[in-house]
Amino acid sequence: MKAKTMEKEKPWLKNWPEDVPQSIQYPEVPLFELLRKTAKLYPRQIAIIFYGKKISYRELDELTDRFATALYDSGVRKGDRVALFMPNIPQFVIAYYGALKAGATVTTISPLCKDREVQFQINNSEAGTAVVLDLFYPTVRKVWRKTKLKRVIVTRMKTFMPGAKRFFGTLLGKIPSVKVKREPDVFFFDELIEKYGPNPPRVDINPREDLAALQYTGGTTGTPKGAMLTHYNLVSNAVMCFFWLRGKPAQETVLTVLPLFHIYGMTTSMNCPVYMAATMVLLPRFDIKEVLKTIEKHRVTIFCGVPTMYTVLVSYPEIDKYDLTSIKFCISGAAPLPVEVQKKFMEKTGGVLVEGYGLTESSPVTHCNPLDPTMKTVKIGSIGLPWPDTEAKIVDLKTGKRKLPPGKTGELVVKGPQVMKGYWKMPEETAAVLKNGWLYTGDVGKMDKDGYFYITDRKKDLIKYKGYSVYPRELEEVLYEHAAVELCAVIGKPDPVAGEIPKAFVVLKEGARATEKELIEFVKKRVAAYKAIREVEFRKDLPKSLVGKVLRRKLKEEEIRKAQLAQRA
Numbered sequence: 001m002k003a004k005t006m007e008k009e010k011p012w013l014k015n016w017p018e019d020v021p022q023s024i025q026y027p028e029v030p031l032f033e034l035l036r037k038t039a040k041l042y043p044r045q046i047a048i049i050f051y052g053k054k055i056s057y058r059e060l061d062e063l064t065d066r067f068a069t070a071l072y073d074s075g076v077r078k079g080d081r082v083a084l085f086m087p088n089i090p091q092f093v094i095a096y097y098g099a100l101k102a103g104a105t106v107t108t109i110s111p112l113c114k115d116r117e118v119q120f121q122i123n124n125s126e127a128g129t130a131v132v133l134d135l136f137y138p139t140v141r142k143v144w145r146k147t148k149l150k151r152v153i154v155t156r157m158k159t160f161m162p163g164a165k166r167f168f169g170t171l172l173g174k175i176p177s178v179k180v181k182r183e184p185d186v187f188f189f190d191e192l193i194e195k196y197g198p199n200p201p202r203v204d205i206n207p208r209e210d211l212a213a214l215q216y217t218g219g220t221t222g223t224p225k226g227a228m229l230t231h232y233n234l235v236s237n238a239v240m241c242f243f244w245l246r247g248k249p250a251q252e253t254v255l256t257v258l259p260l261f262h263i264y265g266m267t268t269s270m271n272c273p274v275y276m277a278a279t280m281v282l283l284p285r286f287d288i289k290e291v292l293k294t295i296e297k298h299r300v301t302i303f304c305g306v307p308t309m310y311t312v313l314v315s316y317p318e319i320d321k322y323d324l325t326s327i328k329f330c331i332s333g334a335a336p337l338p339v340e341v342q343k344k345f346m347e348k349t350g351g352v353l354v355e356g357y358g359l360t361e362s363s364p365v366t367h368c369n370p371l372d373p374t375m376k377t378v379k380i381g382s383i384g385l386p387w388p389d390t391e392a393k394i395v396d397l398k399t400g401k402r403k404l405p406p407g408k409t410g411e412l413v414v415k416g417p418q419v420m421k422g423y424w425k426m427p428e429e430t431a432a433v434l435k436n437g438w439l440y441t442g443d444v445g446k447m448d449k450d451g452y453f454y455i456t457d458r459k460k461d462l463i464k465y466k467g468y469s470v471y472p473r474e475l476e477e478v479l480y481e482h483a484a485v486e487l488c489a490v491i492g493k494p495d496p497v498a499g500e501i502p503k504a505f506v507v508l509k510e511g512a513r514a515t516e517k518e519l520i521e522f523v524k525k526r527v528a529a530y531k532a533i534r535e536v537e538f539r540k541d542l543p544k545s546l547v548g549k550v551l552r553r554k555l556k557e558e559e560i561r562k563a564q565l566a567q568r569a
Contacts, residue, residue, distance in 0.1 A: 010386075010391075010451065011406070011447075011449065011450060011451035012385040012386060012450070012451025012452065013451070014450065014451065015370070015377050015385065015450055015451060015452070016370075016385070017244075017370040017371075017372065017377070019246060020243050020244060020246070020370075020388065021243060021388055022388055022389075023388055023389050024236075024239055024240065024243060024388050024389060026232070026235060026236045026239050026417060027235060027239070028207045028208065028232060028235075029207060029231070029235065030100065030203075030205040030207060030210075030212075030231045031097075031100055031212045031231045031234050031235055031238075031271065032064070032097050032100040032101045034235065034238065034271065034274050034275045035057075035060065035061055035064065035097050035274050036061060038057050038274055038275065038277045039057040039058050039060065039061035041249075041250075041277065042057055042249070042250045042277040043056065043057055043058035044056055044057075044058065045057050045250045045277050045279070046279045047059075047060040047093075047274070047279065047280065048060065048090050048093065048160075048279075048280050048282060049279060049280070049281045049282070049298060050089065050090050050160050050161065050282045051161050051162065052161075052162045053090075053160050053161055053162045055090060055160070057277065060093065060094070060097075062198045063094045063098075063193060064093075064094050064097040064098040064101055064200075065098070065101065065198030065199070065200045066098070066192070066193050066196050066197065066198050067094050067095060067098030067099075067101075067102075067192065067193060067196075068098040068099070068100075068101035068102040068200035068201070069196040069197060069198065069199050069200050069201075070098075070187075070192040070193070070195070070196040071098065071099060071102040071104065071129065072102050072200065072201045073196065074129070074151055074187070075128075075150070075151075076099075076102050076103075076104050076128070076129055077102075077103060077104075078103030078104070078203050078204075078205075078210075079103065079104070079105060079210075079211075080103075080104045080105070080128055080129070081104065081105050081106075081107050081125045081126055081127040081128065081129075081214060082095070082099040082102075082104045082105070082106055082107070082127060082128075082129045082130070082131065083106075083107050083108070083109055083121070083122055083125065083127040083129065083130040083131070084096060084099075084106060084107070084108045084109065084130075084131050084261065085108075085109040085111070085118070085130060085131065085132045085133065085136050085139075085140065086111070086131065086132065086133045086136075086155065086261075087111055087133065087259070087284040087285065088256055088257065088259065088260050088265075088282045088283060088284050088285075089133070089155075089157060089159075089160065089282065089284060090159075090160040090282065091131070091133075091155045091159065091160065091189055092260050092261075093260070093270060093280075093282075094193075095131040095153075095189075096260075096270070098200075099129075099131075100212055100231075101200045101201075101203070102200065102201060102203070103201065103203035103205065104129075105210075105211040105212065105213065105214055106212065106213050106214070107121065107125040107127055107213065107214040107215070107216070107226070108213070108215065108216075108260070108261035108262075108266070109121055109122075109261060110259070110261050110262075110545075111133075111136060111259075111261070112545070113139075114139070115139055115142050115143055117224075118139055118140065118143055119143035119146055119147060120224070121216055121224065122143065122147045122148075122149060123146075123147050123148070124224075124226060124424070124425070125214050125216075125226060125424070126148060127147075127148075127149065128148060128149060128150045128151070129149070129150065129151050129152075129153065130149055130151075130152045130153070131152075131153045131155065131189070132152055132153065132154055132155070133154075133155055133156070133157065134154050134155065134156050134157075134177055134178045134179075134180050135157075135176055135177070135178050137152070137154055137178060137180050138178065140152055150185065151185045151186075151187060152185065152186050152187070153187045153188070153189055153192065154180050154186060154187070154188055154189065155188070155189035155190070156177055156189075156190075157175050157176065157177065157284070158175045158177070159189065159190050161175070205231060207230065207231040207232040207235065208230060208231075208232045209230060209421075210230060210231060211228050211229065211230055211231075211421070212229055212230060212231040212233070212234050213229045213234065213263075213266075214226040214227070214228060214229075214424055215227045215229055215263050215266075215360050216360075217360045217361075225423045225424070225426055225429060226423060226424030226425075226426075227263075227360045227361045227420045227423060227424075228420055228421040228422055228423065228424055229263075229363055229420055229421075230420075230421060232417060233363045233417065233418050233419070233420060233421075234266075234267065234271060234363055234418075235271075236363070236389070236416075236417040236418050237267050237271075237362075237363040237364070237365055237417075237418040238267055238271035238272045238274075238275045239275060240365065240387045240388050240389070240390075240418070241267060241268055241271075241272040241365060242272055242275050242276045243388060244368055244371065244387060244388075245272070245276075245302060245329055245331075245371065246329075246371065247272075247276040247278065247302065248276075249276050249277050250276075250277040250278075251278075251301075252273070252276060252278040252279070252301045252302055253278065253279045253281060253298055253299060253300050253301050253302070253326075254269055254273045254278045254279065254280050254281070254300070254301070254302045254303070254304075255269075255281055255283070255291070255294060255295060255298075255300045255302070255303040256269040256270065256273070256280040256281060256282045256283065257269075257283040257285075257286050257291060257303075257305070257309070258304055258305060258306070258547065259547050262334075262547040263358075263360045263363065263364045264304070264306075264333055264334050264358065264364055264365075264547060265304075265547070267363060267364060267365065268304040268331065268333075268365070269304055273302075278302070279298075281294055281298050281300060286309055286312075286548070288312055288313065288316050291309075291313070292313070292316070292319065292322040292324070293322070295322065295324050295326065295327065296322045296323045296324065296326075299326035300326055300327060301326055301327065301328045301329070302327075302328065302329050302330070303327060303330045304330065304331045304332075304333070305330065305331075305332060305548075306332060306333065306334045306335055306547055306548035306549060307332055307334075307335050307336065307337045307338060307341060307548070308335070308487065308544060308548040308549075308550065309548055310330075310332060310337070310341050310342070310345050310353065311338065311341045311486065311487060312486075313345065313348075314341055314344040314345050314348060315486055315509055315510075317510075319348055320348075324348060324349040324350075324351075325349065325350050325351075327349045327350070327351035328351050328352070329351060329352050329371045330345070330349075330351055330352065330353040330354075331353075331354060331355075331356045331368060331371075332353060332354070332355050332356065333355070333356045333357060333358055333364075333365070334547055334548065334549050335548070335549045335550065336355075336455065336473050336476070336477075337353075337355040338476070338477060338480040339380050339381055339477060339480070339481075340480050340481060341480070342354075342355070342380060343380070352371050352372065352373055352375070352378075354368060354369035354370070354371060354378055354384065355368075355369060355380075355381075355382065355383055355384065356368030356369070356383060356384060357383035357384070357453070357455060359441055359443075360420075361419065361420045361433065361439055361441075362414060362416070362418050362419050362420065362439060363418040363419075363420070364418075365387060365418070366386060366387060366390050366392065366414045366416065366418070367383045367384050367385060367386055367387065367390075367392065367453055368383070368384045368385070368387065369382060369383070369384030369385070369452075370384065370385065379448075379450075379452045381454065381477075382448075382452040382453060382454050383445075383452075383453050383454065383455055384452060384453065385451060385452060385453070386414070386416075386453070387416070389416050389417055390414060390415070390416035390418070391414065391415040391416060392412065392413070392414045392415075392447075392453060393412075393413055393447070394408065394409070394410040394411065394412060394413075394445060394446055394447050394453075395410050395411050395413055396410050396411075397410050397411055397444070400413070400435070400440060404446075406446075406447050406448055406449045407446060407447075407448065407449070408446060409444060409445070409446045409456060410444070410445075410446070411440060411441065411442070411443065411444060411445075412441045412443045412444070412445045412453065412455070413438045413439060413440050413441060414438065414439050414441060415437050415438050415439065419434075419437075419439045420434075420439075422434060442458055442460070443455050443457070443458055444456045444457050444458065444462065444471070455473070456471045456473060456474070457471040457472055457473050461491075461492075461552055462492075463490075463491070463492035463500050463501075463502055464492065464499050464500050465492075465498050465499065465500055465501060465502065465530055465531075466498050466499065466530065470492070470502055470530065470531050472489070472490040472491065472492075472502070472552065473490075474527070474531070475490045475502055475504065475523060475527065475531065475533060476488050476489065476490050476504075478522070478523050478526050478527060479504060479506065479519065479522075479523060481526075482514065482519060482522050483509075483512070484508050484509055484512035484513060484514040485506055485507075485508065485509070485514070485519075486507050486508060486509040486510075486512075487506070487507035487541075487542055487550070488504055488505065488506045488507065488542075489504070489505045489542055489550045489552050489555055490502055490503065490504045490505075490533065490552075491503055491505075491552050491555050491556045491559065492556070493534075493535065493559045493563075494559060494560060494563040501534040501535065502531065502532070502533045502534060503533065503534065503535040503536070503537065503559065504519065504523075504533045504535070504536045504537070505536075505537050505538075505539055505542055505555055506519065506536055506537070506538050506539070507538075507539055507540065507541060507542060508538065516535070516536040516538075519533070519536050520532070520533050520534070520536060542555070543555065
């Protein structure tokens with residue numbers, strides 16, 4: 001009787017993967033202890049491969065100890081904020097765990113950020129130390145005196161490259177670099193690592209209370225907010241990820257091309273691999289040929305990415321030249337995964353690609369489809385089942401209090417050990433999204449009778465056409481079924497009569513052709529009349545975040561500005 005009641009409340013348990021525990025005993029330790037433990041158990045296991053340079057877990061642990069010692073000697077203490085402003089290079093991993101070992105809280109800055117955005121995050125987080133790639137140092141230099149930064153540690157792309165590549169890359173000018181002058185409070189990463197021994201301070205960390213990261217949201221809904229993520233938040237999500245992936249300790253190779261500054265990459269492509277003693281193959285940016293070569297050369301088994309990555313890969317004309325059969329499991333997150341892309345990728349690799357879901361405020365993953373090679377328990381188009389120890393439900397959009405039955409559309413709310421403490425210095429915003437332990441995601445979705453969840457759209461992205469609610473994702477899915485469409489985004493364009501009309505922005509595949517009329521008719525035949533796309537604009541590319549998420553917000557802002565100018569005229 002108890003089991004039946006449980007399945008009624010949590011219908012997803014009926015389809016739960018047999019080899020994944022429904023509940024886990026998470027280690028209540030500081031996040032950096034995951035690295036320490038792995039280094040003790042698998043000291044010779046390769047932790048990082050960077051353009052051929054290999055770093056073992058023993059070496060990585062020692063390097064992070066050295067960096068922690070350097071930070072402590074320079075004045076960094078428990079609770080201080082250390083900003084990381086770097087792409088995916090070994091120094092990011094070293095500085096991340098080193099800062100945590102020194103008792104600091106890490107805040108990561110996107111390499112795409114401009115002066116004003118960098119200044120805002122440093123000031124808002126109250127960071128006193130910044131670890132910066134030399135290419136980004138000029139940006140930090142411009143805003144330094146407008147912040148409370150006490151010290152800047154500069155590193156170079158070539159520091160951890162193999163000797164030959166470093167020499168010839170420098171000689172031929174193929175490794176980008178910027179000269180940084182020696183001046184007070186400017187330090188150099190490689191010099192600190194060499195100068196200080198592996199003698200980190202002993203810091204008393206309360207995993208459930210002390211912050212490991214101040215992770216800023218992308219600002220898609222206004223001013224970026226710093227999500228306060230504790231050590232326990234990040235440890236629990238890394239452990240959940242390990243069990244869901246069914247990774248084999250010290251036997252997996254992970255392609256770490258997702259930006260580590262982003263919470264999705266941080267958890268799935270760094271913290272989780274460290275926990276399972278996997279080898280991380282670091283790539284500073286997503287380049288199609290380099291990704292394909294890397295998968296083939298290093299026999300990558302796990303690859304977490306975003307839909308645009310998988311879309312570009314399956315559309316690449318020469319993909320069949322590469323052996324991608326080493327891939328076992330892939331998870332797509334951060335944005336909706338087009339169904340056609342999912343099918344094609346699995347055909348090309350033989351691996352399993354499923355859609356998952358998460359957000360910065362939940363460290364980030366809360367849902368994912370089972371990684372079932374038979375695909376019997378995978379529902380294409382769904383974000384899957386809640387992860388271990390994670391609760392989820394759909395509530396009504398108006399009050400947020402009434403739980404809705406299967407099939408009904410409302411707001412997705414979640415609860416679990418991975419949910420943040422709140423927003424940094426923003427009590428009102430925290431109270432708006434955290435209610436009785438539940439995180440209100442702002443995403444519109446539904447749950448089916450089997451306990452699988454579906455995201456329809458963000459509440460703020462809903463298109464209101466003559467009073468009807470139109471979901472952009474539904475129209476985008478239809479557009480992706482058209483053979484000529486490589487990338488698309490649908491937004492609500494301001495309209496004086498209808499309020500908003502659905503407008504599509506489309507990037508066509510190389511060599512493909514399609515007209516506006518053709519695409520409008522294609523969609524019209526497949527959706528209700530009120531959902532029909534009214535306009536199509538063709539573009540060479542769409543605005544994206546560094547993690548690869550198409551920014552509908554940017555497109556919407558463009559249309560609003562156009563409407564305002566037209567009104568004035």
